[in-house]
Amino acid sequence: MASISLRNVVKRYGHGPKANQVIHCVNADIADGEFIVIVGPSGCGKSTLLRMVAGLEEITAGEIAIGSRVVNQLEPAQRDIAMVFQNYALYPHMSVFDNMAYGLKIAKVPKDEIRARVDKAAGILELGHLLERKPRELSGGQRQRVAMGRAIVRQPQVFLFDEPLSNLDAKLRAQTRIEIQKLHRELGITSLFVTHDQVEAMTLAQRMIVMNAGNMEQFGPPEEVYQKPASTFVASFIGSPPMNLLRQAPGGRPGALLGIRPEHLDVVPAGTDGWDVQVDTTELLGAERLIYASLGGEPLIVRIEAGASPPEPGQTLRVAPRPGHVHWFDDATGKRL
C-alpha cells in the first residue's frame, strides 16, 4: 500500500504553438489507503490523469510518485498498480482463471501461489464456479467482477478504476458500487476511481477531485464539495438538480452570483420575508416535486415535498432561502467568495 502524490502534473499533446494542453498543473496528495474519486464531465481530462498514474500516458511535465518512488519513467507493470478498464479488457481467448492469472504468470509467481491467489480472489468476488468459462460466456456484471479479480490477484499498491461501472445497468451499478466499497474496506488499498457520474462519486469517495477542462476545481470530502463548492462549476456539476445561480437576486451584491440549492428554498406564505417567483412548470419525482420557476427573468428550481399541494403554472409563489445555505461566487472568475 502506498500514498500517491501528483506534483504540477501537466499533459500536452503535440509540440510548439499547436500543442493541445489537456491537463493544467494538477497537484494532489493522496494518503495511503484512501479512496479517491475523480469526477468531471467528458473531456475534462479525468481519464488522462488516471492513465498518467497508470503509466499508459506519458507525463509532459511534473512528477507522479507512488509511495516514495517517482514513477514518471516506469512502465505500467513496474509501478505496482492494477487497473480496471471501462470495457473490462478481458483476454477473449483465455478462461477466467487464465485472465486473472496472466499477470502473475508473467511475473513468474510460482504455480501454487497463483492458484491460491486466484482462488482467494474468486472467493471474494463469488467467481469460483466460473473459473473455466470464457469471457464471452459471462454476463456484464460477471465480466466486471473478473476485471476486478484480475486487479486483486496482483496485490498492488494502488487500484485504478476507469469508469468501471458505466457498462452496467442501473440496478447492477448500485449493487457493484456497494461491493467496491466493501472490497475497499476489506483490502484497504489506495484507490483512484474515475467517473462522470456524480452519484458514484458522492457514494464511493472518501475525498473527491472535481475536474473541469483540465483543471482541478476542487479536492475534498464529498460533504465539503457538496456544501461548500469551490466554484460555480462545482456548484452546478455536483447535485441534481444543480444549484440555482442568480445574478440579480434581491439583496444580491454587484459582481457576485448568489447560489442556493433547490432543497434549501422553502415555500412561505405571502407577506413573509422572501422572493416572489413565477411558476413555469412542475415535475413529480416520487418522493419530491420540482418547481421550475423564474425570478426576475432568471430560472430557478425549488424542491418541495411531494405531499404538499403543487402550485399551478403561472402562479406567483413566495420562497425564502434557508439561512446559512446561501453561497456567493465571483461573477467574473466563478470562484467562491
Next chain:
Amino acid sequence: MHDGRRAVPGAMAMIDRSPWLTALSHAVMILGVLIVAFPIYLAFVASTHQPDAIVQAPMPLLPGDNFVHTYETALFGESKQGFNTSVARMMWVSFVTAMVISIGKIAISLLSAFAIVYFRFPFKMLCFWAIFVTLMLPVEVRILPTYKVVADLGMLNSYAGLTLPLIASATATFLFRQFFLTVPDELVEAARVDGAGPMRFFKDVLVPLSRTSIAALFVIQFIYGWNQYLWPLLMTTSEEMYPVVIGIKRMLAGGEAANDWNIIMATAILAMLPPALVVVLMQKWFVKGLVDTEK
C-alpha cells in the same frame, strides 16, 4: 444454407416458399453440381480403364477394373511415357512447396502487420505503402527479374527457389493489419499493465485472437501454393523437383504420340485430393475466419 437463413431471418421469410419454387431451386442446384462434378467423374472413370479403352468412341461412362493397377503405376511407377518420376515424389514436392509458402506467408505477414500496427518507427507509412504496392506486382509481372535473382543465388531446382519468391504477401499483411486495428486498445493496455512485453503480447494475445484468420488464410494460401504453375515451370529443370501440376503437363507427350490417358487422369485426381482435403478438414475454421470476429 441454413446459416444464411439464421443470419437474415427477415430476408428469407419474404421469399414465397411454394413447392414449385423449391423444386425449381433444387433442379438448378443439381444441374450446377452435375456441371461441376461430371468432368471430375469422367476423369475418375478414365483412370480406371486401360488406355486403349478410353480413346475408343464412345468413351465408357462406368468405372472399369484397372483401378489398382493404374494408381499403382501412377503413384510409384518410375518410368512413364515421357517422364521418369513417380507421382508420389511430385506430390511430395507440391506438398512441401504449398506448406512452406502458406506457413511462411502467414508468419511473415503476422509479424509485418504487428510491426505496422503496434510500433512507431521512422518511415512506417512508407513501409506500409511499399508492401501495399507489391499487390500490383504479382509473380507474373516480375517473373524475369525474379528468375534472374533466384538463378544468381543458385536456387534453381530447390525448395527455396520454389517457395521464397512466393512467400512475401501484401494481401495477408493487409488482412492481418485490418484485423489488428479492430483489437481494442484497452486489451493492449491491459497487457501492458499485466507486464507483457511486445513479443509476449503478440504470442499470448494477438496470435490466439487471429487464429480464425490464420486458418482461413492457410486454406487459401495452401491452394495457391499447390496450384502454382508458371513459376515452377520456369525454374525447375530437374524432374526430381517437379510439382505435380507441372508433372501432368509433362505427361502429355503432344503431337502424334499416344498418351497414357488413364495415368494422366489418375494423376489429375490425385493432384486434386490434398487441396480438397485441406478445405474439407478446415472448412469450419475457414468459414469462421471469414464471417466471425471473436472479440
